[in-house]
Amino acid sequence: MNDDEQIGSATLSATGATAPVAPVVSAATAAQAPAAATAGADAPIMSVAAAIETLFDYLKNVIYYPQRAQLDPESLPADFVTFAQGLLYFGNSVAEMRALADDIARGRLEGSPTSPGNELASDLKSLQATLKHLAWQINQVAKGDYKQRVSFLGELSEAVNNMIVQLGERTASLEQTAETLRENNDMLIALAEHIDQWIIVLDRASGETLYSNRETGETLNDPVEEDRLRAWLIERALNYNASSDERLIKEISFDEAGPWDVPGPNRQFLQITLNPFTWQEHKALTFLITDITEEKxxxxxxxxxxxxxxxxxxxxxxxxxxxxxxxxxxxxxxxxxxxxxxxxxxxxxxxxxxxxxxxxxxxxxxxxxxxxxxxxxxxxxxxxxxxxxxxxxxxxxxxxxxxxxxxxxxxxxxxxxxxxxxxxxxxxxxxxxxxxxxxxxxxxxxxxxxxxxxxxxxxxxxxxxxxxxxxxxxxxxxxxxxxxxxxxxxxxxxxxxxxxxxxxxxxxxx
Amino acid sequence: MDNVFKSNEPVTHNVFRWENLGDIKEGRGDLGEEMPVLVYRLMQFTMLDVLTKNYGSDQANQLFRDAGYLAGTELARQSLDLTADLDSFIAQLQKTLEDLKIGILRMEAFDPESGELVLTVGQDLDCSGLPITNETVCDYDEGFIAGILEAYTGKHYKVREIDCWASGDRVCRFKGVVE
The missing domain is CATH 3.30.70.270 (Reverse transcriptase/Diguanylate cyclase domain)
Structure with a gap:
């Protein structure tokens, strides 16, 4: 109920009826009450039957047609004024309750505020509080907090708490698995970084580098050859045909095959092993490149x-x-x-x-x-x-x-x-x-x-x-x-x- | 003559010390450690009545708030792990309040940046079931919650009750902000 309505109610209550919203009555408002009552007395007197019908229509509208629900207590006979005020208060409480219920139904948990003392809406507000808490609870779970529990909400508590426990256990299991994988991955990366061979994985469709355990230049003695070697690897990856001329593993000695058989102090022999495989939906080709110059x-x-x-x-x-x-x-x-x-x-x-x-x-x-x-x-x-x-x-x-x-x-x-x-x-x-x-x-x-x-x-x-x-x-x-x-x-x-x-x-x- | 054997005992109960709560189990061997909520409220609201008559309602409410703050601070220091992470702290606070039958704590919102929070206490020891007077009456709870939060965060909290059983709600809702 807004302030104007409350003032109106207070004015009418000053005629002698019990005021349902007494706490908001001000001294100034109370002082105006006799004048308002006098004005009401000058208006045409509504018959009892008409007053009952007016009140009935208002109640009907409150229930079925809230938009039409209007009532002017001053137009009623004096004996009906307090009752009308009560109905107005009821109508307002119902309207607030409806608005809050609609908000809750639509997930707007902040909801429309209700007037202090609207006890008709109190259970809905309790539900609103519960839902807010559940929303917070879910957000906590989303951010990884599995310590909270919902208590004293019957089956809902059991269901939510069971969900939290299970999610917590699954998360812990996944984290354990992830940790194990992380450790394994770290070991593999360390292993790959410390072995002598250069491992490079290229996408066979795009030539993109999917993995490399080191830079090209770390393998070649002559930095000038770096771009040529990389271009050669990409060309091999793009043109690789596993079903025909290429075998699963093929070795290439650069002293035979490539532009890298360059005589001179930097002459270097590389042995390359090719291994095609599918990795994360990429058709990939692994090149295991070994510097065999010294071995040779x-x-x-x-x-x-x-x-x-x-x-x-x-x-x-x-x-x-x-x-x-x-x-x-x-x-x-x-x-x-x-x-x-x-x-x-x-x-x-x-x-x-x-x-x-x-x-x-x-x-x-x-x-x-x-x-x-x-x-x-x-x-x-x-x-x-x-x-x-x-x-x-x-x-x-x-x-x-x-x-x-x-x-x-x-x-x-x-x-x-x-x-x-x-x-x-x-x-x-x-x-x-x-x-x-x-x-x-x-x-x-x-x-x-x-x-x-x-x-x-x-x-x-x-x-x-x-x-x-x-x-x-x-x-x-x-x-x-x-x-x-x-x-x-x-x-x-x-x-x-x-x-x-x-x-x-x-x-x-x- | 001073009793040298009692020199370390408290000289007065007018100054709160946790130890002064005594050994309840020993002292109440037959009646036990619990009592009806009625008795708690009897003491609380008679005290509020007397304080209000002597100091006015605002001052009486503030005194209740201050007492609640002291209680919250002491309880937190004695019963809660103040080194726990926030999520664990909230979980143990919730359980402690339920175990002590103070109320059902439920978080609604917490902003980790500002520290602002909204929480509700259902079936509150102080107010649930009171007649509706369109007042918020949980001044003691306001201080109690503020004391707990300050003990944990080290920041001074101002906690105010937004909704209360006494104002027609089913749960008491509190909003806390860092001052």
């Missing part, structure tokens, strides 16, 4: 020791024998030459090991250069055309430095393999060599070795004759003998040759 250098050193003779640069016995067995297993046709240097012991004993080494090198070089010239220059030998046509008739390496990367790479991957167009020289022991001549006949090999022998003899000084003895066995591509057996046969032929030469020399002695 060490491996080359080991291979040099294992596969090559340190003095001559010819292949080692181990390499040569493996290659021999391999060619035999493949059914290749080639000549196996066992070469023995004559008089090496005598030179060593007489002139020292330096002279002996020089002698070994001279024989080795002749065999290698002769073989090279034969293969490249063409001597009418059967292997020449085939070797040249294949485009891979490369030189027999004279030393570790001279060997081709192709040969070295094959050896790195699988040990000795058949490079069938090459003539391969191996040093078997102190004064023994083995030549494997693919496509050569026994006669062709013997002819050439005899030529080498003649050159050595011709170049010998007066102190001691330098020459070689040799035996050649033909491998005809048919199974039957092992490499060791064939080499033993060649060795035997070599001794026969050596003996026959000695016999010849003795026969020619005066």
């Amino acid at each position: 250098r060490r491996r080359e050193e080991l291979e040099s020791v294992a596969f090559f003779d340190a003095l001559t640069g010819a292949y080692s016995r181990h390499y040569g024998m493996n290659l021999l067995e391999k060619w035999l297993a493949q059914g290749e046709c080639f000549a196996i030459c066992f070469v023995d240097m004559d008089n090496l012991k005598y030179i060593n004993d007489s002139f020292g090991h330096e002279a002996g080494d020089e002698y070994i090198l001279s024989v080795s070089n002749k065999l290698q250069s002769g073989a090279r010239a034969t293969a490249m220059g063409g001597t009418g030998l059967g292997s020449e055309t085939e070797a040249s046509a294949s485009g891979s008739a490369t030189e027999v390496p004279a030393s570790g430095d001279a060997r081709t990367d192709e040969t070295a790479t094959d050896a790195e991957v699988a040990g000795p393999v058949c490079v069938i167009s090459e003539i391969v020289l191996s040093r078997l022991g102190g004064d023994e060599f083995m030549l494997l001549c693919p496509g050569w006949s026994k006669q062709e090999a013997e002819c050439w070795l005899e030529d080498v022998r003649s050159q050595l003899v011709a170049e010998s000084g007066d102190e001691c004759q330098r020459s070689i003895s040799y035996g050649v066995v033909q491998a005809d591509g048919k199974a039957g003998h092992s490499g060791s057996e064939l080499l033993a046969q060649a060795d035997e032929l070599m001794y026969e040759y050596k003996r026959s030469r000695k016999m010849e020399r003795r026969a020619t002695l005066p």
Whole structure:
């Protein structure tokens, strides 16, 4: 009820009726009361029946048509004034209650204020208070406070408290899980940051970097290469095709593949492993990039020791024998030459090991250069055309430095393999060599070795004759003998040759 | 002659000390620690009557408020964990008021920045069930709540009752602001 209405009620109550809103009556208002009562007395007197009907209509309107509910107590007979005031108070209380109920129904919990003392609205206000508290309670839960409880609200308390307890337990469980995940994630991040490899994950649709455990520049020696490497990785990611040419894991050595095989002090070899996967709905490609430069250098050193003779640069016995067995297993046709240097012991004993080494090198070089010239220059030998046509008739390496990367790479991957167009020289022991001549006949090999022998003899000084003895066995591509057996046969032929030469020399002695 | 054996005992009950509340369990071995609310209100409203007659209603209400403030401060220091976080503090305050049958505390709003809060106390010890006089009568509660809040926050709170059973409501609503 507003102030005007209360003043009006107070005025009417001054006529003698009980005032329902007495606390707001002011002295000034009370002083005006007799005049108002007098004015009412001058108005036409409403009949009792009409007054009852007026009051009934007002009550009806209060219940059903609140907008029309109007009542002027002064227009009623004096005996009805107090009752009318009571009805007005009731109507006002009901209107306030309705407004508050409407606010609550619409979730407006601040609601319309009610007049002090409106006891009809008190239960609604209690409900309003409960809902406000529940709203606060829910907000507390939303911000993670599960300590509050709703008490003395019957089933509502039970339901809300049960919800809070369960949410609290679930949140605690989730937090525990999240903490565990966080710890695991931290460990993985720390692990990824401390491993030597560079891990970079790219989106296969956009090329966007989804994860990287370090900057590009931290992996490359040459910062200039950074942009090129990143562009290459993106290009690989965008064009990756898991269903066709790409395998699940593919390795790329940059000494073979990329623009990063740059000779010079910054030359760097990277090995890249690709692993496609789906991550958070992204089709992603992981690049695991390992700097293998140092590893490669060490491996080359080991291979040099294992596969090559340190003095001559010819292949080692181990390499040569493996290659021999391999060619035999493949059914290749080639000549196996066992070469023995004559008089090496005598030179060593007489002139020292330096002279002996020089002698070994001279024989080795002749065999290698002769073989090279034969293969490249063409001597009418059967292997020449085939070797040249294949485009891979490369030189027999004279030393570790001279060997081709192709040969070295094959050896790195699988040990000795058949490079069938090459003539391969191996040093078997102190004064023994083995030549494997693919496509050569026994006669062709013997002819050439005899030529080498003649050159050595011709170049010998007066102190001691330098020459070689040799035996050649033909491998005809048919199974039957092992490499060791064939080499033993060649060795035997070599001794026969050596003996026959000695016999010849003795026969020619005066 | 002074009693040296009692030199550490309180010299007067006119100055409040928590210890002066005594050992109720021992002292009331048969009747127990509880009593009807009627008795509490009998003491409260007779005291209010006397104070009002002697000092006027405003001063009497203020005295009640001051007494409530002292009670709230002492209760908070004795019974509540003042180092707890706010959410825990509210939860334990709510439980303590229920355990002591002071009333059902329910928070409606709290602004962490300003410290302003609105709370209700249902089934209030002081007023629930009183005749409607269109007054807010929970002056003691105002001080009581202010004392608790100050003990916890270290800030001086002004708490005023917005709605009261005595003004026709079913719960008492209090608004507290930091002064």
